[in-house]
Amino acid sequence: MAVLPDVNEIMHFHDERVADCGWGKAGAVRFTAGVWRWIEANHRCNKLLWDEEDRARRKNVPDSAIAANKRAIDGYNQRRSGVILRPVSTGCLRSARRGSPASRSTGSLLRSR
Numbered sequence: 608m609a610v611l612p613d614v615n616e617i618m619h620f621h622d623e624r625v626a627d628c629g630w631g632k633a634g635a636v637r638f639t640a641g642v643w644r645w646i647e648a649n650h651r652c653n654k655l656l657w658d659e660e661d662r663a664r665r666k667n668v669p670d671s672a673i674a675a676n677k678r679a680i681d682g683y684n685q686r687r688s689g690v691i692l693r694p695v696s697t698g699c700l701r702s703a704r705r706g707s708p709a710s711r712s713t714g715s716l717l718r719s720r
Contacts, residue, residue: 652687
């Protein structure tokens with residue numbers, strides 16, 4: 608049975624990636640398998656989305672630039688949805704969804720329904 612990473616590990620990973628301004632577009636992929644693959648992919652989608660949302664808030668650019676940002680935001684949202692659903696549809700998290708410890712520090716369980 609796969610045990611999910613500790614919540615503190617995920618938070619540390621998240622904080623490191625948010626602090627790295629160029630990571631979303633240019634950062635190297637660190638994980639290629641397991642649950643960390645999906646955590647990293649989700650964080651990358653979030654970072655790309657947040658960066659694009661920041662650009663969409665600019666006031667000193669033409670409306671066409673903001674429209675392009677909005678289209679990119681839609682694309683990043685769709686990409687993130689796929690990343691969220693893929694590990695579930697492939698069975699990657701099957702054992703975790705059935706009650707593996709979601710956090711060793713709290714002992715909380717992740718339930719599918």
